[in-house]
Amino acid sequence: MVSIVGMDIRAIFGGNLRRFRKAAGLSQDALAVRMGVDRAHVSSMERGLQNVTLLTIWAASEALAIQPARLLE
Structure with a gap:
């Protein structure tokens, strides 16, 4: 299992995805439509x-209008 400072990268990505989604005022449904999932x-x-792919990270960042790396910080 890959971790950054003892935390699973999937949890980091997921937490950031939720944070940026809420900051953008989007529901999960609205983000899903933007991402095509x-x-x-x-x-x-x-x-x-989820073990997300690079394409999924890219789609999420495009849907949220942020740099992909922000989802992994």
Whole structure:
């Protein structure tokens, strides 16, 4: 399992995804539409249950109008 300072990278990504989504005033449904996925997938990512791909990170960053690296900080 990959970790950064003892925290699972999936949890880091998920927490950041949720934080930026809420800051943008988007529901999980709205973010899912922007990303071209379903709401359950967004929920699963936010809970740190998904091993996301680079393309998913890119789609999320585009949907949220942020740099991809911000999702992994």
